[in-house]
Amino acid sequence: MKMGDKLINIDLFEKLTPDIKKYFLSLGLNNETSEDLSQDVFIKMAESYADKKESKKNLRSLMYEVARNVRNDHFRRLYRIPKLQSLEEVEYYLADNVEVESTVLKNLESSELKDKIDLLPPLKQKILELKYNFDFSYQEIAEIMNLELGTVKSQLFRAKEELKTLISND
Template sequence: MVAPELIKAAQSGDRDALITLLREIENHVYRTAYYILGNEQDAMDAAQEALIRIYTKINSYEEKAQFKTWVQRIVTNLCIDKFRRSKPTVSIDEHELTFTANKTVEDEVMSAYIAQDIKEAIDKLPEHHRSVVVLRYLQDFSYNEIAESLDLPINTVKSYLFRARQQLQTLLQDYKKTKSDAVRG
């Protein structure tokens, strides 16, 4: 959570405070962009554009909304615009396997497959469903925060999440069997 004092200092022209503020939010901005757009390069571009927009518009932030909600609205809207302009691509190389003493190589490979399947399933959702899923399950936003970020009625957010979960369930219903068979060869 970003300290309100830091936001006020940034708004009053304190350059160091603004840079600190941007550094505190950059990972959240990138993560949202990545899950909405589906690939690293587009996410980096969108995150950079969102951070620039936040930098230039910091004085327009009003305390009516939470700061994180205001930031997520900016990045989500940029991503939706970018998504509409170009079809996303899926990159498979972003998963690094980290082996631990408790997990076998097969467990790690299965985890990577599962993560990739979930990401691909999220990428297949319509953009409005994808946005609410990313904000709810990856950014841990409440329904109210999602509604505020996306400028939607709360019942619409709930409806989108319900439909998105149904779609994800359908898309992922047989991933375990398919991937288990693939790993066993």
């Protein structure tokens, strides 16, 4: 499959997969599910470029957008429980929920910084997450969030200033 003038290949998949997998693991999904969803992201990325509807976007930005959509689809499927289920489906559902629950509990016990970040407006939280958890550039964050580059820079600066104030007030 082609993406613009570039060819989507296994090397590209192997280069981007750790970031995608890290994203899914950070949501509390187990290793196997994270790998499966990472493969889904790659397939959807290839389809997007094959359709040429996304060919002008930065690959990392596209990857994150596709991963977010795959995550949403996964959780919709996960929490939509059919009336009749096989034992394997129930075990899969419970295993993922236990992973999510344990990660949430770990995060609740996390540092004071995390608590302070939670006090920030959602936009600033998201920009901080993309910058420091996923190491996106300002330009990539702007593309992912459909914001101007200047807006991303100023919001990140303000978020850091607000964090300094929140921490120093304790």
